[in-house]
Amino acid sequence: MTGPRDATNQNQLMTQMESPPRPQSAAGPVVGKPIDRVDGQAKTSGQARFAAEYPYPGLAYAALVHSTVARGRVTGFDVAEAAAVPGVLTILTHENAPSMKPPPRATLTNGGMIVTGTTVNYLNTDEVHWNGQPVAVVVAETLEAAREAAGLVRVAYRESQATVDFATEEEHAVPLKGNPLQRGTARKGDAEAAFRVAPVSVDLRFTTPPLNHNAIEPHATTAVWDGDRLTVHEGTQGIAWLRAHLAARFGVPEASVRVISPFVGGAFGGKGPVWAGTLLTVLAARATGRPVRMMLTREGVYRTVGGRSPSIQRVALGAAADGRLTALIHTGVTGTGRVGGLPEAVTSPSGHLYAAPNILLRHSLVELDLLPNTFMRAPGEAPGTFALEAAMDELADKLGMDPITLRMRNEPETNPIDGKRFSHRLLREAYAYGAQRFGWADRTPEPGSMRDGRWLVGMGVATAHHGTMRFTANVTVRLSADGSVLVRCGLQEMGMGAATAQAQIAADALGVPFEAVRVEYGDSTLPTGPGAGASAQTVSVAASLLAACDKLRRKVRALGEGGSLAEILARAGRDHVEAAVGSQTRLGTLAGQAKFIAKFLRDHRRWVKAGCGAQFCEVRVDPDTGEIRVSRWLGVFDVGKVINAKTAASQLRGGIVMGIGMALSEETLVDPRTGRIMNPSLAEYHVPVHADIPPIDIHYLDEPDPTMPLGLLGLGEIGVTGVAAAIANAVHHATGKRVHDLPITLDKLL
Amino acid sequence: MRSFAYVRPPDVAAAVRAVAAEPDAKFLGGGTNLVDLMREGIERPGTVVDVTGLPLQQIEELPGGGVRIGALVRNSSLAAHRLIRTRYPMLAQAILSGASAQLRNMATVGGNLLQRTRCLYFYDGAAACNKREPGAGCAARDGFHRGGAILGASGACVATHPSDMCVALAALDAVVEAESVRGVRRIPLAGFHRLPGDTPHIETELAADELITAVELPASPVAAHSRYRKVRDRASYAFALVSVAAALEVRHGAVTGVRLALGGVAAKPWRASKAEQALLGAPATEESFRHAAEIELAPAEGLPGNAFKIELARRTIVATLRQVLTQGGAA
Structure with a gap:
């Protein structure tokens, strides 16, 4: 029998070699090639282990008890019936749970705190801040016993007045103060005055609903304490962030915490922050002295993991008769929780897309007694491009102008809101190519003028846009005399092909075949990687990896000349040579971060960097029932250089699928009386099914950005932007009806 | 899910005896709804009588x-x-x-x-639901009821x-x-x-x-010319907002046989008898279809979140009858 500690040690570092890659690369560079993902075979054959699949002797299971009131205090528990369920080990509440530290405020130097999902110190307080907040945890010998007993815990509350209805709180919205990266208010010229005198104008109000995360892998945690050492298996977007956060909350040094996360079953922002399930699994393991696992139910994900904020947006556009914009006003109200959340920056695309001489952007916030919102694929830009790009279509209509022509007439030379230079922008090329490939010229502009049998056919376009970010990343690369290469970085693989891309980069940088490269990732014992967020992981790791490969080449060349790097090593009698980028010491990390941030801000003052693209869609609408079917899609993207043609296209395509859900069917139903989410299941929260998705044609321009490592701009999120607007615009073209409130369900077309 | 007794009777007689003897027993067929409801704690049978081995498969x-x-x-x-x-x-x-x-x-x-209703409040143990807990009230009436009834509902329940x-x-x-x-x-x-x-x-x-x-x-020659049309919020894997089952037989331009029923509109599958009566002998035209639909839906009552279903039902009836008329039945 092995103890938990031994079991931990048996957990091999994940590398691509668990499923040896098929030879795919002929000689020559592999960056840009459609290489199969290195973890594909492990996943399709069931070898890939996710957080809830690591066996431990003596493993216990935990289940959450959720509050059924939105705000108040817990006044007591009746656990008699629950405790009587055979197999129950303990029922933890604020009355008996071990203490946990509240999350410190986030600063530039404690990265682990930027992932605070909520500020609630679970089971260390009797306060309830939203309907669904965990108020107790049942730990039992089996999953079934834990869940059954959780359903039998009775909780008494003293309720207080709660504010839960976003729609009626609009008038109490407070302007956002903002920071260098996210402005609350931004102005150029006098947009209101220019709008009032504009010869042609539209003034529109849009709403978007709250949305929830629905990754295929519901959040799961396996936690094991060995004295003060903690091992956590968790599907996370930020191994290092999670480690730092847990160390702070449980009062142990970071070095005592190991986070293992080789595979993440989808994340999309929802596995960036640290939520209740993770903290309470670790707490339960500490309380019971047993390894503990918690797998959230789908309902548990809805009740404890934040989603996208709803928004109310106004877009007012003024134009001259030739279509040149004279005024662009975009204001937005979004919600946050009283115990966390972030401003969903809906007005952000309007600072970048159109050359209007007068611009006003203003963002206001409503604080609610709800589960705080969080990151969801293209925060701000997904709902923001819906409003802006639907308004542009409406303006084009009013001007009697083709919507692509209108956009090109207002295509800016420099960043509209502040005049900064674009590092790169090929939106004109994206539209020109897309229009030709999609057959835009076949579109007859009159709404309702195109038919296929009884179906009304409509074609719509919208612009996609997503800003570019970068983080620091520590990487080591080792070349052995046998020609093999080992790349080590604690990066996260959430399904996007992150390790595959880095193997391609290393292969080209060192002149070795793709199959010779192994990548170790998904473990906090590795050099600290960046978080996988903001579409920044691949470029962040690539920057360090290229630097490390450079160092390595210099080291090897110092040993001799002639032949391949491996041959030099062999001749020099060296087994291997290694190069590292980034410091693993605390001071070194701080210094590295400071240097990086200074450089980032310098860069940020100089350039505006972003990916952009053109979304083309065709819809069919049933004239009897208003049913909408998306029948064709083309996305043409300018996302800089692409590392892997296959995984990149998949990721862009996935973003479009998510956008189709946002446009047509997804909506979290929050009961305005109770603040309770009423559709916490895949049966009633309608993500698209296969039958909703047409063939999606993806094209990218593959022009490197001159200011970014390898010319990468990031492509994880841009796919979802512009999608809802393209659909709304196509629906108008098919039916003559403008729907300003997402989702565009059939009742809005009757 | 809590513990329960599980029995697998050899024949129908034993199955009905097993349930007669246990007041909190339930028959288990495919389990696609019962097991779900047991997981949610909405159904809590003490005994589950698995009938899937019985010879009722012909x-x-x-x-x-x-x-x-x-x-x-x-x-x-x-x-x-x-x-x-x-x-x-x-x-x-x-x-x-x-x-x-x-x-x-x-x-x-x-x-x-x-099958039991998919009303959101029926599924949430924290909500008031007369169906789940008689006398508790109905949270759906003033809440979310997009899937709710437009025909035959009561103050106590709007489920479909x-x-x-x-x-x-x-x-x-x-x-x-x-x-x-x-x-x-x-x-x-x-x-x-x-x-x-x-x-x-x-x-x-x-x-x-x-x-x-x-x-x-029963034998039904008219049923050979029939279709089912389901309207919902996504292309597949969603419950009906409105559905229509329609069969139509037309001779010399007049309706000589018709069957019409609606789904997603009431606590029961809704046989549209009034519409059938109106159609029999009437000319098989769009106008007759619309008139029949209006007669059937005259008593329909909508709530703020589902009133659109009255118009949707009218349109779907007409569209489905039109489709049977012009394209015949489908298999």
């Missing part, structure tokens, strides 16, 4: 052209059966428009009849029956055969499900100890 032709369907025939087998596809295409279509292939492979005919199959069965004059320790009886499908009134927790005429053993479809 589809037989009856003298005179009808069909007898064993209660344990899987939904996918029924939809694929030649007799069903040729004589009752609306039934095959209705089944195939429901759930997913995996669920249809498990779900039984008998279990499908006894979620089955697609039952809508076709209602149109086809199906008869349910049930057996208990007291014997066998036959219940017309049209009267099998109940409207909520003040007792929404009583959903069917079936007694707790009765086992559905078969469903019989």
Whole structure:
């Protein structure tokens, strides 16, 4: 029998070699090639282990008890019936749970705190801040016993007045103060005055609903304490962030915490922050002295993991008769929780897309007694491009102008809101190519003028846009005399092909075949990687990896000349040579971060960097029932250089699928009386099914950005932007009806 | 899920005895709804009587052209059966428009009849629901009720029956055969499900100890020209907002036979008898279809979140009848 500690040690570092890659690369560079993902075979054959699949002797299971009131205090528990369920080990509440530290405020130097999902110190307080907040945890010998007993815990509350209805709180919205990266208010010229005198104008109000995360892998945690050492298996977007956060909350040094996360079953922002399930699994393991696992139910994900904020947006556009914009006003109200959340920056695309001489952007916030919102694929830009790009279509209509022509007439030379230079922008090329490939010229502009049998056919376009970010990343690369290469970085693989891309980069940088490269990732014992967020992981790791490969080449060349790097090593009698980028010491990390941030801000003052693209869609609408079917899609993207043609296209395509859900069917139903989410299941929260998705044609321009490592701009999120607007615009073209409130369900077309 | 006793009786007699002896026993067919509800803590049977081993799996032709369907025939087998596809295409279509292939492979005919509502408040133990807890109130009426009833609802309950199959069965004059320790009886499908009134927790005429053993479809020449149309919030895997089962026979431009039933609009599959009466003998025109739909929907009442379904039902009735008229039935 092995103890938990031994079991931990048996957990091999994940590398691509668990499923040896098929030879795919002929000689020559592999960056840009459609290489199969290195973890594909492990996943399709069931070898890939996710957080809830690591066996431990003596493993216990935990289940959450959720509050059924939105705000108040817990006044007591009746656990008699629950405790009587055979197999129950303990029922933890604020009355008996071990203490946990509240999350410190986030600063530039404690990265682990930027992932605070909520500020609630679970089971260390009797306060309830939203309907669904965990108020107790049942730990039992089996999953079934834990869940059954959780359903039998009775909780008494003293309720207080709660504010839960976003729609009626609009008038109490407070302007956002903002920071260098996210402005609350931004102005150029006098947009209101220019709008009032504009010869042609539209003034529109849009709403978007709250949305929830629905990754295929519901959040799961396996936690094991060995004295003060903690091992956590968790599907996370930020191994290092999670480690730092847990160390702070449980009062142990970071070095005592190991986070293992080789595979993440989808994340999309929802596995960036640290939520209740993770903290309470670790707490339960500490309380019971047993390894503990918690797998959230789908309902548990809805009740404890934040989603996208709803928004109310106004877009007012003024134009001259030739279509040149004279005024662009975009204001937005979004919600946050009283115990966390972030401003969903809906007005952000309007600072970048159109050359209007007068611009006003203003963002206001409503604080609610709800589960705080969080990151969801293209925060701000997904709902923001819906409003802006639907308004542009409406303006084009009013001007009697083709919507692509209108956009090109207002295509800016420099960043509209502040005049900064674009590092790169090929939106004109994206539209020109897309229009030709999609057959835009076949579109007859009159709404309702195109038919296929009884179906009304409509074609719509919208612009996609997503800003570019970068983080620091520590990487080591080792070349052995046998020609093999080992790349080590604690990066996260959430399904996007992150390790595959880095193997391609290393292969080209060192002149070795793709199959010779192994990548170790998904473990906090590795050099600290960046978080996988903001579409920044691949470029962040690539920057360090290229630097490390450079160092390595210099080291090897110092040993001799002639032949391949491996041959030099062999001749020099060296087994291997290694190069590292980034410091693993605390001071070194701080210094590295400071240097990086200074450089980032310098860069940020100089350039505006972003990916952009053109979304083309065709819809069919049933004239009897208003049913909408998306029948064709083309996305043409300018996302800089692409590392892997296959995984990149998949990721862009996935973003479009998510956008189709946002446009047509997804909506979290929050009961305005109770603040309770009423559709916490895949049966009633309608993500698209296969039958909703047409063939999606993806094209990218593959022009490197001159200011970014390898010319990468990031492509994880841009796919979802512009999608809802393209659909709304196509629906108008098919039916003559403008729907300003997402989702565009059939009742809005009757 | 809490612990329960599990028995697997060898024959129908033993099955009905097992349930008669245990007041909190439930029959288990495909489990696609019961097991879900047990996980949610909404159904909490002390004993589960698994009837899937009983010999109720046949589809037989009856003298005179009808069909007898064993209660344990899987939904996918029924939809694929030649007799069903040729004589009752609306039934095959209705089944195939429901759930997913995996669920249809498990779900039984008998279990499908006894599906419980998908009302969001019925599913949430923290919400008031008269169906789940008589006398607790109805949170759906002033809450989310997009899927709620527009016909036959009451102050106590606005839930709808979620089955697609039952809508076709209602149109086809199906008869349910049930057996208990007291014997066998036959219940017309049209009267099998109940409207909520003040007792929404009583959903069917079936007694707790009765086992559905078969469903019989009478011969129906008109049913060969029939279709099922389901309108919902995504292309697949969603419950009906409105569905229509329609069969139509036209001679010399006039309607000589018609069957019409609606789904997603009431606590029971809604046989549109008034519309049928209005159509019989009328010219088979768009105008007649619209007139018939209006007569049927005259008593319909909408709530803020589902009033659109009245117009949607009207349009879907017309569209489905038009489709049967111009394109014939489908299988």
